[in-house]
Amino acid sequence: MSAQTNVPFLMSRAGAVSALTLAAMGGSLLVPGGTPEAQAASSHAGKALEVAASKKGSPYRYGGTGPSRFDCSGLTLYSYKKAGKKLPRTAQQQYNRTKRVSASGRKAGDLVFFHSGGYVYHVGIYAGKGKIWHSPKRGSWVKLDKIWSKNVRYGRVG
Structure with a gap:
């Protein structure tokens, strides 16, 4: 996975992926209504x-x-x-x-x-x-x- 990859995900109460973990993996956070571009x-x-x-x-x-x-x-x-x-x-x-x-x-x-x-x-x-x-x-x-x-x-x- 490259640093340019966008990784959409849904956060749940049971186990949310933290923004720091996501950044370390080279992804980015997408919020409802947001777009990768x-x-x-x-x-x-x-x-x-x-x-x-x-x-x-x-x-x-x-x-x-x-x-x-x-x-x-x-x-x-x-x-x-x-x-x-x-x-x-x-x-x-x-x-x-x-x-x-x-x-x-x-x-x-x-x-x-x-x-x-x-x-x-x-x-x-x-x-x-x-x-x-x-x-x-x-x-x-x-x-x-x-x-x-x-x-x-x-x-x-x-």
């Missing part, structure tokens, strides 16, 4: 993506920052906090804090900012293949969705 921007980004995916089905709550209810920026804040990185509270503040990335340079774990004019109104975590993990709106829940707008910008958490 969209490798994570960093280990923090990969962990944040894994955390966001683990919150699938958690209900939306305006102002919610977890651990069981989230709004959009609350999910990104929570996911990156669990990955060891601090983000500000709102989508606009998170946009202001991240490094701009082109659409062609985006990687799994980067933040996807939806905007209208100069105002950022929504954020999610890029999962690859044009999809994001996000907590979209009242009456909804954390889920994986296709990016529905061309009015997006990408940011990398440093």
Whole structure:
């Protein structure tokens, strides 16, 4: 097995393969919604993506920052906090804090900012293949969705 090989696996409570063991074997971690061709921007980004995916089905709550209810920026804040990185509270503040990335340079774990004019109104975590993990709106829940707008910008958490 070469160091370039991607090894998808499912983690179970009975016996999870640790990320360190997987790395030692030359593999990489794939999270639900992730893709081999969209490798994570960093280990923090990969962990944040894994955390966001683990919150699938958690209900939306305006102002919610977890651990069981989230709004959009609350999910990104929570996911990156669990990955060891601090983000500000709102989508606009998170946009202001991240490094701009082109659409062609985006990687799994980067933040996807939806905007209208100069105002950022929504954020999610890029999962690859044009999809994001996000907590979209009242009456909804954390889920994986296709990016529905061309009015997006990408940011990398440093």
